[in-house]
Amino acid sequence: MLLVRSFLLGVVSGGRSMSGLAAVALTSRSGPLARPWTRALTAAGALGELAGDKLPNAPSRLQPPALAVRAATGAAAAAALAARAHAAPALHAIPGAAGAILGSVAGARWRSYADRRGWPPLAAALLEDAVVIALAAAISHRR
Structure with missing residues (x-):
């Protein structure tokens, strides 16, 4: 189940690169990510x-530098989630990175689809934000 959560946290990072790390930090009680700063x-x-x-x-x-950053933050968020659960961070970083790439592509496709359907760009972006935040909250809470 933690591998699935790691992958989904990567998807979150693909949608908004810092959201996965922020979600783990804000829900951690101890460790480096729980520090106030x-x-x-x-x-x-x-x-x-x-x-x-x-x-x-x-x-x-989807540009290479942006996609690489999203993959890295997805891997980092998944590794932090695994470390918090006393699991192998490196093992969970891989599905985190893969999820971030998938989340990046899915987010870009959503925005393109919404644009073709005549959605205002701000409305499409805000709906994507809501999905990212809800998924981050559901995945990162302590079990």
Whole structure:
């Protein structure tokens, strides 16, 4: 089950790269991610990305540098989730990275689909934000 949660946390990171790490940090009770400054930095990064994603000049998440960052943050978030559960972080980083790539492609396709259907870009982005935040909250809570 933790491997599935790791993959889904990667999907979250594919949607908004910092959201997976922020979700794990905000729900951790101990460890490096539970430190106040770490929580503040990851939350600020996630909030900044939520705002920056709405800008008209935001780069495509599918460009190689952006996709690599999303894969890395998906891997890091999944590894942090595994470490918190006393599981092997490296093993869980792999599905986290794969999920981030899938989440990036799915998010880009959603936005393209919404645009073809005449959705206002802001509405499509906000719906994507809601899905990312809900999924992050469901996956990262302590069990």
